[in-house]
Amino acid sequence: MNARIYCLSDKILLGRTSNKSIQYVSKCLFSKGFRIDEIQILPNNVTENFDDITRFEGRQNLFVYLLDSQISYPQILNGICQKTGAEKTISNIAKTVIQSRYSSKNIPMPKESADCQLVPEGAYVVGNIYSDIQCVVLSSKNDFYLIMPSGEQELETYLDKMLTFVLQNQPQYKQCQTFKTFGLSEQNIKQVLADLIKNKDKISINVYSDNLDSEIIIRSKSEQVAFNEYVGKVFSRLNKYIYAEEAITMEQTLFKLLSNANLCVSFGESITHGNIVNSLMTAYPEFSKYIKATYVFQDAKNICDRISAKTSTIQNFGNSSVETIFEVSSNIINETGSDIVCGVVGSFENEVCKSYVAVGDKNAIHVYKNTFCGTYAEVIDSTTKSTLFYLIKKLRQNDFHFNKKTV
Numbered sequence: 001m002n003a004r005i006y007c008l009s010d011k012i013l014l015g016r017t018s019n020k021s022i023q024y025v026s027k028c029l030f031s032k033g034f035r036i037d038e039i040q041i042l043p044n045n046v047t048e049n050f051d052d053i054t055r056f057e058g059r060q061n062l063f064v065y066l067l068d069s070q071i072s073y074p075q076i077l078n079g080i081c082q083k084t085g086a087e088k089t090i091s092n093i094a095k096t097v098i099q100s101r102y103s104s105k106n107i108p109m110p111k112e113s114a115d116c117q118l119v120p121e122g123a124y125v126v127g128n129i130y131s132d133i134q135c136v137v138l139s140s141k142n143d144f145y146l147i148m149p150s151g152e153q154e155l156e157t158y159l160d161k162m163l164t165f166v167l168q169n170q171p172q173y174k175q176c177q178t179f180k181t182f183g184l185s186e187q188n189i190k191q192v193l194a195d196l197i198k199n200k201d202k203i204s205i206n207v208y209s210d211n212l213d214s215e216i217i218i219r220s221k222s223e224q225v226a227f228n229e230y231v232g233k234v235f236s237r238l239n240k241y242i243y244a245e246e247a248i249t250m251e252q253t254l255f256k257l258l259s260n261a262n263l264c265v266s267f268g269e270s271i272t273h274g275n276i277v278n279s280l281m282t283a284y285p286e287f288s289k290y291i292k293a294t295y296v297f298q299d300a301k302n303i304c305d306r307i308s309a310k311t312s313t314i315q316n317f318g319n320s321s322v323e324t325i326f327e328v329s330s331n332i333i334n335e336t337g338s339d340i341v342c343g344v345v346g347s348f349e350n351e352v353c354k355s356y357v358a359v360g361d362k363n364a365i366h367v368y369k370n371t372f373c374g375t376y377a378e379v380i381d382s383t384t385k386s387t388l389f390y391l392i393k394k395l396r397q398n399d400f401h402f403n404k405k406t407v
Contacts (some may be wrong), residue, residue, distance in 0.1 A: 001170055002035050002037045002062070003036050003061070003064060004037055005025055005039045007039075007150060008042050008043065009068045009150065010043055011068060021151075024152070024156075024159075029163070044068075062146060063146065065146065065148070067148070067149055067150060070112040073147070080120055080145045086122060087120070091118070091123070094119060097127035098116060116132040119134070119136050120145075124137050126162065133147070135158045139169055142171055144166045148162065176218065177217075177245070179216045179234065180245075180246070181242050181243065182250070183386075184238075184241055185209060186207050186209035189216065189238070192237050205217070205234070211385075212385070212386075216238070218230065218234060243393065243396070250389065252283065254392055254395070255290075257395040258290040265342055266292045266336045267341075267343070268325075268328050269295070270346065272344055273296060276344070292336045293338065295332060320346050322356055325358045333361070333365075340360070341360060342359050346370075351374060352372075353380070357370065357387050359390045
């Protein structure tokens with residue numbers, strides 16, 4: 001199970017205390033087999049950020065909220081209830097613990113403390129004798145939402161018990177298959193798989209998208225279901241968009257392919273201005289072993305000067321054309337002697353980017369045309385991802401493990 005930790009603490013952000021609570025929680029999660037995908041430190045007032053920190057819901061995640069102030073509790077509680085549809089209710093466990101603390105001191109209960117008696121309906125609650133913030137965990141669909149006070153003594157006392165509850169109640173899947181795709185929106189994928197998604201008796205299928213980069217997770221709770229046949233239908237419908245059979249990024253996929261085959265690639269970029277190579281090097285500095293050469297072109301003259309492209313080609317067809325990127329890529333692979341070449345040229349005008357991507361080797365180079373709409377940053381990101389996608393498809397040549405297994 002994946003875990004995401006959100007620590008709400010003005011004190012940490014202002015440098016008034018260290019983040020020992022995050023370190024402690026991280027170690028506990030890791031020791032129990034959780035994979036930590038995200039850690040964030042946020043202000044106590046997190047109302048505007050809640051949608052951002054739950055954007056991965058439905059993927060069998062554990063969301064951990066560490067609170068060092070009572071003022072954060074109603075905000076997190078409201079956010080969880082809105083996300084899951086759970087109603088707020090008074091917990092007898094929380095009520096007893098909190099009221100006894102104030103009655104023993106013979107002082108009135110503040111409103112902030114009274115708010116801590118509320119929990120999502122159906123939540124598992126463990127009473128906290130050290131402060132008003134109670135230990136609360138709610139299971140919803142494939143996810144768990146855990147609220148914990150961030151005090152050291154409280155974490156040492158209660159965290160293990162809360163994580164044990166999560167592990168004992170997580171969905172148990174007999175079989176699971178993940179596909180990563182590029183080129184279709186979440187809505188498009190759901191339309192293609194509409195009949196399969198409706199059949200949720202024994203097999204579940206979930207789609208999560210970041211722009212055109214999507215993750216499809218297929219799970220089965222029964223060994224009796226014809227799981228491979230079901231997955232085979234998904235594969236056959238989305239085959240040309242699939243770039244990986246596991247939950248990894250394009251950069252990770254490309255690194256595995258190049259390192260396993262011990263191949264070198266050369267890049268030529270104009271419209272992306274080096275963003276493609278930069279994204280690879282940021283993900284894995286070791287990519288430098290497999291990048292033979294990199295060219296970043298600013299204009300037509302720059303192209304001609306650097307890789308001996310014919311001026312007539314650019315004059316006749318322009319900076320952004322099939323003919324230009326084909327000639328540029330051919331010259332790059334001939335001059336560098338790399339195994340693979342990948343080049344991209346394009347234009348951006350009125351929030352429309354038209355690009356041409358060339359991918360190939362000494363035997364053949366294929367050119368693909370793309371059109372993306374949006375801000376400059378958005379279309380450059382899409383153009384970068386599409387270029388990596390074509391490069392991955394070239395290297396894979398449809399060589400998927402699942403394809404071998406089922407065809």
